[in-house]
Amino acid sequence: MKTVIAFWNILLKDMRNYYLKPPNISWGIIFPFAWMLMLFLKSQTPVDVRTILAGVMAMSILFGTTSMLAVTITFERRSRSFERLLLSPISLTWLMLAKTLGAILFGIVNAFVPVFIALFFTSLSNIDWAIVFVSIIFIAITSTFLGLFIAVSVSEVFEAQTFSNFFRFPMVFLCGLFIPVSQLPVFLRLLSYLVPLTYGADLLKIAINRNGHIAEAISFPVLLAFSVILFLISKRNIQHRWIY
Amino acid sequence: MNEHILKVDNLTKKFNDFLAVDSLNFSVIRNEIFGFLGPNGAGKTTTINMLTGLARPTSGSIYFREMDYTAHIKKAQEIIGIVPDDSNLYEELDAFQNLCFCASLYGIRKSERESRARSLLQQFHLSEAGKKPFKFYSKGMKRKLTIAAGIIHQPSILFLDEPTTGIDVASARQIRSLIKNLNTAGTTIFMTTHYIEEAERLCHRIAFIVKGQIIKIGSVNELMEDVQKDRIIQFSFDNDVTLDQFDQDFCRQFQQCSFERISESVIRLRSSKALDLMPFMTFFDSRGIKIIEAKIIKPSLEEVFVKVTGIERELMRKDKESKKA
Numbered sequence: 001m002k003t004v005i006a007f008w009n010i011l012l013k014d015m016r017n018y019y020l021k022p023p024n025i026s027w028g029i030i031f032p033f034a035w036m037l038m039l040f041l042k043s044q045t046p047v048d049v050r051t052i053l054a055g056v057m058a059m060s061i062l063f064g065t066t067s068m069l070a071v072t073i074t075f076e077r078r079s080r081s082f083e084r085l086l087l088s089p090i091s092l093t094w095l096m097l098a099k100t101l102g103a104i105l106f107g108i109v110n111a112f113v114p115v116f117i118a119l120f121f122t123s124l125s126n127i128d129w130a131i132v133f134v135s136i137i138f139i140a141i142t143s144t145f146l147g148l149f150i151a152v153s154v155s156e157v158f159e160a161q162t163f164s165n166f167f168r169f170p171m172v173f174l175c176g177l178f179i180p181v182s183q184l185p186v187f188l189r190l191l192s193y194l195v196p197l198t199y200g201a202d203l204l205k206i207a208i209n210r211n212g213h214i215a216e217a218i219s220f221p222v223l224l225a226f227s228v229i230l231f232l233i234s235k236r237n238i239q240h241r242w243i244y
Numbered sequence: 245m246n247e248h249i250l251k252v253d254n255l256t257k258k259f260n261d262f263l264a265v266d267s268l269n270f271s272v273i274r275n276e277i278f279g280f281l282g283p284n285g286a287g288k289t290t291t292i293n294m295l296t297g298l299a300r301p302t303s304g305s306i307y308f309r310e311m312d313y314t315a316h317i318k319k320a321q322e323i324i325g326i327v328p329d330d331s332n333l334y335e336e337l338d339a340f341q342n343l344c345f346c347a348s349l350y351g352i353r354k355s356e357r358e359s360r361a362r363s364l365l366q367q368f369h370l371s372e373a374g375k376k377p378f379k380f381y382s383k384g385m386k387r388k389l390t391i392a393a394g395i396i397h398q399p400s401i402l403f404l405d406e407p408t409t410g411i412d413v414a415s416a417r418q419i420r421s422l423i424k425n426l427n428t429a430g431t432t433i434f435m436t437t438h439y440i441e442e443a444e445r446l447c448h449r450i451a452f453i454v455k456g457q458i459i460k461i462g463s464v465n466e467l468m469e470d471v472q473k474d475r476i477i478q479f480s481f482d483n484d485v486t487l488d489q490f491d492q493d494f495c496r497q498f499q500q501c502s503f504e505r506i507s508e509s510v511i512r513l514r515s516s517k518a519l520d521l522m523p524f525m526t527f528f529d530s531r532g533i534k535i536i537e538a539k540i541i542k543p544s545l546e547e548v549f550v551k552v553t554g555i556e557r558e559l560m561r562k563d564k565e566s567k568k569a
Contacts, residue, residue, distance in 0.1 A: 002351020005353065084393075087324075091318065
């Protein structure tokens with residue numbers, strides 16, 4: 001029960017302190033909106049909006065979660081308030097889950113902003129919403145844990161931003177959103193399969209446009225494996241770098 | 245019988261080849277204020293970090309209430325309160341929110357944590373000022389609230405790392421008084437400091453730590469035994485005088501006493517026997533050294549520290565200044 005109280009209050013504090021702040025909410029809306037608008041202006045028909053939807057959703061989650069988590073943890077680390085959490089009796093696993101759950105929820109909400117905007121431009125019928133929802137959850141989890149991995153690998157907020165972009169932009173271009181993975185040169189294609197977003201975006205493509213190229217039975221376990229690995233590496237990094 | 249809240253056996257911490265803490269052995273008795281006194285870099289904070297779970301000991305054992313927690317210090321964190329040398333509460337939260345959040349980390353239920361937070365704010369005179377976000381507090385207020393956050397879960401032992409460093413005199417006085425009151429109310433306190441006077445004033449027992457080793461440990465009276473018999477006279481000279489000229493002559497003539505330079509124009513003479521002023525006056529006068537003040541100094545803990553550790557006053561003073569800066 002004590003762990004539940006601590007877990008819930010860490011989550012609640014982060015939501016109030018970081019995620020539900022007006023600048024973040026506006027950023028969470030503006031960012032996907034800008035992506036949508038940009039790609040919509042390039043597209044010719046309502047069907048095209050639907051084609052780009054999977055990509056915009058994936059990017060919204062990726063950018064939202066990695067930025068928030070990398071910055072908030074680095075900021076708390078700098079102000080030493082993260083030390084307070086490490087000194088409390090909650091286990092490191094629960095502490096990290098509490099810190100990341102806020103970002104995961106933020107990512108999930110972010111993913112639905114483009115969906116909401118798309119409603120005004122195109123029909124969203126014949127979409128497998130169950131797969132969409134599960135995919136969003138998986139992309140949010142892997143992206144958040146990627147943010148966590150970045151946060152525990154750096155010590156300054158600006159380093160977190162730079163390091164995040166080092167991962168995010170290559171991922172956007174490698175995951176098949178702009179150029180289909182099958183059209184990438186062989187070595188880049190191999191690299192794209194090492195990027196979790198490739199599997200998440202592909203799942204969304206299957207659910208929205210039925211044009212994914214990786215089977216769901218492969219994508220879900222791979223995303224799960226990425227989540228577990230990133231979480232374990234981050235936990236190990238905290239244990240070794242912050243508890244010296 | 246004195247109950248040991250904390251016991252440490254051969255606690256050692258190495259960073260690669262650097263030995264930061266070297267085989268520490270000490271214990272903290274229930275209801276005492278135990279002081280860890282030493283200059284910057286002596287290993288005080290590293291020791292606290294090992295005792296509270298922010299650092300892993302290279303070797304040695306840590307016992308809380310007679311139970312070995314070395315390998316799983318996390319389990320001991322419920323009974324530990326920590327106030328770090330730099331306030332580490334949440335900038336955006338006000339005092340009440342900060343205290344409630346800290347209590348929640350220990351699994352305290354909402355009604356209970358709110359009641360404890362209100363009572364602590366009153367006790368620490370922060371009820372009114374505490375309505376602002378933490379980032380707007382003065383350093384003294386920040387430190388007081390950090391102490392309140394450290395005790396909200398009613399720990400068996402409170403670790404205070406340099407509690408009055410970097411804050412103004414009035415706030416430092418308030419915090420010392422708070423520490424005294426907490427101890428009177430039954431909280432066992434382990435504090436580190438490099439202010440000798442603070443340790444002397446607050447602590448029941450003190451350990452001198454230098455270069456990772458405990459040099460001496462005991463109650464203030466026990467530590468003072470070494471110097472209590474000493475007679476000390478301090479001479480202040482005219483500023484223009486350089487004292488180098490008489491060093492050798494002085495040592496030859498007054499073999500029963502030692503002397504120590506406090507500054508360019510101030511020296512202290514120390515002897516275990518009674519000191520007669522006249523021979524000294526004559527000695528200085530014969531060398532044209534003008535005395536502007538001569539006074540008897542009551543031995544203090546600082547004398548013990550200097551004697552035992554060999555660390556000059558000047559070094560500790562510089563430490564204080566650098567910490568303040």
